[in-house]
Every structure is written in structure tokens, then in C-alpha cells.
Amino acid sequence: MDLSGENFRIMILYDFKSNLTVQKSFVRLRTAFEDEAPCKTAICNCFAEYKSGRINLSNEFRDGRPSTAVNIDGVRRMIETDRHVTYHEIQTSLGIGMN
Template sequence: MDLSRENFHSIIFYDFKGNMTAQQNLAWLRTALGDETPYKTTIYNLFAEFKCSCVNLNDEVCDGRSSTAMNDETIGSVRLMIEIDKHVFTTGFGHP
């Protein structure tokens, strides 16, 4: 499976919004993706950025909340993830 950095960032952001901890996200990704899992430091750094409202799903440096974090592509990616697992509680995506 070839996932881009943006795909990984979207997955990690989705789990962050679902109140998963960085440690839980790492364990889940290792179970689901094995050797393709991003490094632990990458996941923890992304969680820290998301906690500071720095949402940048691209592979760019984030100085503040990115105006491009919520676009049609990311919204579509998140909707697809929600459709796959309807049991995940999300906030901030316009879904109940």
C-alpha cells in the first residue's frame, strides 16, 4: 500500500480529532500498517502541532493554523474514513 505523507497526516489528524492519544494512534497504525507506519517521533510531533491548532495536512512547516487544512480533498479523505468506520466519534467535520 502506497500512502502519501498527506494520507498519513490525514489519518493521524482523524485519530487526534477522535480523542485518540499519540500512543494509541502509534499502536493502531503499527497493527494496521506494520513497517509502513510513520516514525514514533513523527506521530508525536503531529499530535503536538494539532494540540496547538496547527493543522497542516501537507508536508510543510506550519507557523499557525493553515488556511488550506480544510479543503475539498481533506474533507473527502475524512468523509471516506468516517464511512469506513462509523463508530468513530468526530468533531469539527460537520458530521453528527
Template structure:
């Protein structure tokens, strides 16, 4: 659906709205959609590659990862999503922060 919307000249924002309308909370996050659109703009068309798949496995959210995120934030209150994701190598930060740590805002960049 993301690739089709891209090929139909919809914007990432329009695609995200369509996905949210169709799938609700189960839709990919906004960041993922924007990343896919950026890859498509750079010429990517192969969708079967594992690297391209969203790594939202339920095992990403566990006590170990939640504690690691908590420690990073306690160590540096100005840490940003990008740094946490890069340091821990996982994409579940936006789920861990509000649901498990009660944090509602953190700088994206």
C-alpha cells in the first residue's frame, strides 16, 4: 500500500493518514512511512529484502530493553530518539517511552 501510494504521487503524510484510517493503531508509525518514501525516492523498488521489513517484533519490548532506555534517559535528559535507536539498535522506542516509562515527549532529532 505504501509503495502503491508513492507510485500514485501521494505524499508520505497522505499515505500515513490512509494507513491510520484503514488499520488504526496497527498501522506503521509515521517515521517508518517517511523512511519508506525516502527509500522509494532514492530508487528502491525491491520490497522483498529483509532489511526493508519493519522490525516490530514483540521481543523488542522487554524488561532489558525498557531498562536500557530508562538508563539512557536518566544519564542524559537531552538524549534524542535517534541516539537511543542507534545505541540500542531497536525501533520500539516510541512504544516503550509512553507505555512503559510514562514519557510523553522526547526530541525526535
């Protein structure tokens, strides 16, 4: 049975609303879904979000660090072409955000 992260977040929310502990939620999900269940850390993170009032069950938007993709080959070519190239020049040329 392949359940999505959204399905598990709904079950974890139910456990949270039922006043279960993280450990009890973890054991319940592991008993039912074995290795498919989320790890204890993921459940703990969900509980923390729910406790702070952030209840987002969809896969579309999640708080946290945004995913990034960098054109490594492009950066490498720029550095090989000009060893004195600056971060700003690389950022501007390749459209990389420097956060």
C-alpha cells in the first residue's frame, strides 16, 4: 500500500488532536504500516507544526528551506574561464539566488 505524505500527515494530525504523544503515534503508525510509516523525527516535526497552529496537510507547500538547483557545470566553466570571477558575476550570469 503506497500512501502519500499527505495521508500520513492527516493520520498524525488525528493523533495530535487525540492527545497522543509522539511516541504513541509513532508506534501506532509503525504497527499499521511498518517501514512505510514516517520516522519518529518526521512525526515530531508535524506535532511541533500543529502545536504552533500551522496545519498544512497538502504536498504543495511546506515550510522550511526551499529546494535549490545550481548549474554546477555552468559555474565550473565560468571559474575555469576566469579564475577571478566574483560570486556576484556568477549569480547574475546564471540567475542563481544567493541566500
